[in-house]
Amino acid sequence: MPNLRGQTNRQPPTPCPADSVAASSKQATNKQPATSPSAVSVATTASSNKTTNADNVAMAAGLEKTTTSSADNEELAVLVKQAVAEAIKEAIPTLVEDVVSQLTDKTQALVDAQVAVFRGEMVAIRAEISKCVDYMEKDENRVEEVDSRLSSSVSKLAEKHAQLEDKIADMEDRLRRDNIRVHGVPENAETLNVLVFLTDAIPRWFPNLGPVEIMRAHRLGAPKEDANGKPVSRTIIFKLLRFTDRDRILKAARGAAVEMEGRPIRFTPDYSPxxxxxxxxxxxxxxxxxxxxxxxxxxxxxxxxxxxxxxxxxxxxxxxxxxxxxxxxx
The missing domain is CATH 3.30.250.20 (L1 transposable element, C-terminal domain)
Structure with missing residues (x-):
């Protein structure tokens, strides 16, 4: 910082002209001899005029001195401002570096603290995930074991179901082994009922068959009509007293062509669905x-x-x- 004190040192003030005039006048007065009253009056008037002039000169000198002092003060203020500006300019980078350093240290400390917390949480999460993975692996093994058991059980059940279905179908087929289905007989061909109709028609269809005993007979389903309003022929099913009679009728039907109203008549065994x-x-x-x-x-x-x-x-x-x-x- 510049030495302001050295720059503001000033030379000692020069003697004022008015002061010199006053001193000379005083010395002259002291050297003059005594005079007359009129001379004294004239001298007094001259002295008064000289005093007035001296006062004016002193006032002018004071004004000049004041003006000089104001200029010096302004110059000093300018120098102070410049010095302060230079000092601030030089101090700002250091201050900024200090602030940035402090902020960086604080930020780094906060980041380190947060990272430490985050790492701790990550370690805990990894531990939990590891436990979950272990549990999942155990559960997966259990599921695989259960799935294997279920697959084996399903296979066995499917096989057992097929066996039972075949067995039930066989039992139902045995119950139906005395039945015969007749296809193609025109609707309403029977005059009284189906049993009377078959009892009369079978000997005519198969003259060499011999006597057979029919226990009951009926048509399957409800009556139906086609698009023209004509009745649709329904299948006739009848039950014989003996399954041997069924076999003889089916054998005779395979060797003979039976027709009614120009339509072929077919005979088939009655099986389960x-x-x-x-x-x-x-x-x-x-x-x-x-x-x-x-x-x-x-x-x-x-x-x-x-x-x-x-x-x-x-x-x-x-x-x-x-x-x-x-x-x-x-």
Whole structure:
């Protein structure tokens, strides 16, 4: 910082002209000899004029001195302002660095504290996740074990269900083994009832059959009409007293063509819905094989026998039959 004190030192003030005049006048007065009253009066007037002039000169000097002092003060103020500005300019970078350093230290301390807290939380979270993963692995192993057991149980249940379904179907088929279904008989062909109609018609259809005993007979379902309003022929089902009579009628039907009003009459065994669906699945394959000059026989409960040229083939599922047909094409 500049030495203001050195710059403001001033030279000692020069003697004022008025003071010099007054001193000279005093010395002259002291040296003058005594005079007359008139001379004294003239001298007094001259002295008064000189005193007035001296006062004016002193006032002018004072004004000049005051003006000089004001200029010096302004110059001093300017120098002080410049010095302060330079000092502030030099101090600002250091102050900024100090503030930035302090803020950086505080910020770093806060960041370190937050990072430490975050790391602690992450460690705790990792521990929890590890526990959850262990639990999940254990649960997954348990689920796999349970799934394996369930799969085994489901397989066994499915197998058991199929066995029971086949057994129930076999029992139902045995209950139906005395029944025959007749397809194609015109609606309302019976005059009284179906039982009387069949008792009279079967001997006429199969003269060489011999006597058979029919216990009961009826049509299946409610009456229906086609788009033209004509009644739709419903299937007739009748029960024989003996299953041997059923076999004789079915055998006679295979060797004779029965018709009514120009319509063919078909005779089929009465099977349970389960067995019927299994046998129906072979229909398409049987038609294809018959076109290839194969003789087809659908055995109970659902097994297809195929013969051509003295060679027989047996199939348990329609898929096996389709594979056989495809092999013939190759």
């Amino acid at each position: 389960h067995t019927f669906r299994r046998r129906l699945a072979f229909s398409e394959a049987m038609d294809a094989l018959q076109k290839l000059n194969f003789r087809t026989f659908l055995l109970y409960p659902a097994k297809l026998k195929v013969m051509r040229g003295g060679v027989s083939h047996f199939f348990n599922t329609p898929r096996e039959v389709k594979g056989f047909i495809n092999s013939l094409g190759e």
